[in-house]
Amino acid sequence: MRFIQVGVGGFGGTWVRALKNNRQAKVVGMVDVNPQAMQKVCEENGYDASICFPTLKQALKSVEADVAVVVTPPVHHRAPVVEALGAGLHVISEKPMAESMADCKAMLCAARKAKRHYVVSQNYRYAGDMYAMADLVKKGRIGEIGQVKIDFYKGVGFGGFRADMAYPLLVDMSIHHFDLIRFITGLDAVSVRGQAWNPKWSHFKGDCSSSICFTMENDARVLYNGSWCAKGDYCDWNGNWQIEGSKGTIRYEKGVVTLDQVPKGYGVKKSAVVPPRKLRRIGQDYVLDNVIKSLSKGERPLTDVYDNIYSVAMVFGAVKAVKGERRIKVIDPALQQLIDGKTAARRT
Ligand SMILES: NC(=O)c1ccc[n+]([C@@H]2O[C@H](COP(=O)([O-])OP(=O)(O)OC[C@H]3O[C@@H](n4cnc5c(N)ncnc54)[C@H](O)[C@@H]3O)[C@@H](O)[C@H]2O)c1
Structure with missing residues (x-):
């Protein structure tokens, strides 16, 4: 299958490697607004400069391709995606x-x-530990899910486009966690409330800390707390998870999945570490393999737009919620007057 990669800097390298390592993939074009980025990829991977183009338009005119892989900053996804689809590419x-x-x-x-x-x-799905959690939920090991807590606290000194985004954590990072919520619990979100803020020491322009609460389709609540400017490194990139159901809890921390069995009441009867599911491929290699196999068989690939829209809608729903957040004064003026002795308590 013939591929054009658009955007080969930064994380583009991961896709360059994935395409090179997959025997069914052939790179026929590379596009980047930065010629040095393409030159570097060519030198390191033995590609000819003739496959490099400054625009997707020129690449599409010059080479025949089946699939475009877009690895540009998020604000520059729409144009190449729409252009490639319009030209008949997947x-x-x-x-x-x-x-x-x-x-x-x-x-x-x-x-x-x-x-x-x-x-x-959505490469975070395609990891043995995330599959292990999804498997436990599917097999009914914790019963019906009632509440979930995810804590993602990591201090990351990102520059580039992330430093200037209005909501860098929610838009560029939490999408992984929100998509994992759907993948692991099998539930979609129906509503959201939340707050976002930026601690004084943060180098990000936009709010990089959030506390978000989703109501899921079975009325379970998912409480998501995250920060990209934490004063320390308190989890791995997946965050720390606690998924509670009627029969027990699944916990995840730094690569370890634990199942706590709580058949009745609140006491843990048995606790055991659950091994990761063995996968032949992970991350971007998994995504690429799935796309190639699905297209060859005429099937729908995983996390296509019709699926992913439910995850990305959680992101922009959360952004809307934090913008329109309603604040209730803890000490309202009447209570303050009462505290100050200026009024007496009224019977209610
Ligand atoms: N899945 C993951 O774990 C993961 C990790 C990091 C980044 N990403 C994602 O990868 C994407 C790119 O992030 P990055 O860190 O590589 O960004 P980056 O800024 O480091 O690199 C982007 C590259 O795209 C090029 N570019 C920008 N606009 C372009 C355009 N209009 N046409 C062609 N080329 C263009 C730039 O010159 C640069 O080489 C983002 O969507 C980001 O969220 C995903």
Whole structure:
């Protein structure tokens, strides 16, 4: 299958390696607004400069391809995705689908109109420990889920596009966790409340800390607390998880999945570490393999736009919620007057 990769800097290297390592993939074009980034990839991977193009338009005119892989910053996802779909290619893009819900809607419509597959790479799903948690839920080991807590606290000194985003954590990072919530629990979110803020020491321009509460389709609540400017490194990239159901709890911390069995009441009867599911491929290699196999068989690939829209809608729902957050004064003026002795308590 013939691929054009758009965006080969930063994380683009992961896709360059994935495409090189997959025997069914052939890179026929590379596009980047930065010629040095393409030169570096060519030198390191033995590609000819003739496959490098400054724009996708020129690449599409010059080479025949089946799939475009878009690894540009989120604000630059929509244009190449829509252009490639319009030219008849299938598309894989990095997460998040885009930097606004309006762009995501336009991309979904473009895929439908072109009758092409558009897949958003949600590589965090494709790891043995995440599969182990999803397997436990599917097998009913914790019964019906009632509450979930995820804590993601990591101090990361990102520069580049993330430093300037309005909500860097929610838009560029939490999409992984929100997609994992759906993957692991098998539940979609129906509503959201939340807050976002930026601690004084943060180097990010936008709010990089959040506390978000989702109500899921079975009325369970998912409490998500995260920060990219934590004063320390308190978890791995998946965050720390506690998924509680009627029969027990699944915990995840730094690569270790634990099942606490609580058949009755609140006491843990048995606790055991659960091994990761063995996967032949993980991360981007898994995504690429799944896309190639699905397209060859004429099947729908995993995390295509029609699935991913439910995850990205959690992101932009959360952004809307934190913008419109309603604050209740803890000490209202009447209570303050009472404390100060200026009024007496009224009977209610
Ligand atoms: N899945 C993951 O774990 C993971 C990790 C890191 C980044 N990402 C995602 O990968 C994407 C890229 O992030 P990054 O860290 O590589 O960013 P980056 O800024 O380091 O690199 C982006 C590259 O795209 C190029 N570019 C920018 N606009 C372009 C355009 N219009 N056309 C062609 N090329 C263009 C830039 O010159 C640069 O080489 C983002 O969506 C990000 O969220 C995913």
